[in-house]
Amino acid sequence: MTLRDILARGANDLVSGFGLLSRLPVPSRAFTGARSVWVWPVVGAVVGAAAGLVAVAATASGLSPGVTAALVMATATLLTGAMHDDGLADSADGLFGGWTPERRLEIMKDSRIGSYGLLALLITGLARWSALTLLVSSTFALPVLIAAGALSRAPMAVMMAVMPGARPGGLSAGTGRPGLPRTLLTCAIALAIGLATLGPAILPLLPAAILPAVAMGWLARRRIGGQTGDILGAAQHLAETAILITASAALT
Numbered sequence: 001m002t003l004r005d006i007l008a009r010g011a012n013d014l015v016s017g018f019g020l021l022s023r024l025p026v027p028s029r030a031f032t033g034a035r036s037v038w039v040w041p042v043v044g045a046v047v048g049a050a051a052g053l054v055a056v057a058a059t060a061s062g063l064s065p066g067v068t069a070a071l072v073m074a075t076a077t078l079l080t081g082a083m084h085d086d087g088l089a090d091s092a093d094g095l096f097g098g099w100t101p102e103r104r105l106e107i108m109k110d111s112r113i114g115s116y117g118l119l120a121l122l123i124t125g126l127a128r129w130s131a132l133t134l135l136v137s138s139t140f141a142l143p144v145l146i147a148a149g150a151l152s153r154a155p156m157a158v159m160m161a162v163m164p165g166a167r168p169g170g171l172s173a174g175t176g177r178p179g180l181p182r183t184l185l186t187c188a189i190a191l192a193i194g195l196a197t198l199g200p201a202i203l204p205l206l207p208a209a210i211l212p213a214v215a216m217g218w219l220a221r222r223r224i225g226g227q228t229g230d231i232l233g234a235a236q237h238l239a240e241t242a243i244l245i246t247a248s249a250a251l252t
Helices: 003-021 033-060 065-080 083-097 101-109 115-135 141-151 154-162 171-175 180-202 205-223 229-250
Strands: none
Touching (some): 065 115, 083 115, 083 205, 115 141, 115 229, 154 180, 180 205, 205 229
16 A cells, blocks of 8 residues: 555545544545544544633633633534434433333434433533533643543544444444554544643543443443444543543642
């Protein structure tokens, strides 16, 4: 494979990753599936940077921490199309609302939101807002949001690599499963972004990124037999929330 071929594959992966995990405009609809997982931390970092810059601008404009935190959350939601929020809501409804794996998967596929999903979004939303009100008042808002965006997307690649798919169709099945080298590359890129933005201060954030994904993976394996796109989105959302909470306690 020539250097030109390698660069072309990398460019296609970038387009695929940003097209899948964000609503940012990309030049084409190329989709390279699991091959593009290494891009996911980069997507998260870009989304986090945009939200962080909103935080900096809002704070400089004299807006209150509460309003600034709400604007940060709105920015991230718009840039991702709320796909991770939707994954959390669907996962909560399905994992806790059905009695059999088949019924749970059926509930998760339903676009309507139930009580468990609503409560999950409400609780995590309040937690994120509370953490952000502290962070936006500090000098750590921008680097923490960049690091949180990158670190919280690496567990999705790991879950795809180690867990079977729970259903034959769907987004996760269509994306495929990344191999070990690409999964490790994804984790390395996420860690590198975190170290570049926060340095040693990233250390307490690593368990916050890992433990929610482990818990979600364990629950999904027991309840539905594997992972789905909703499970991956829920893991990202919970990991990012845990990172923000930890950062607000450790760095402010």
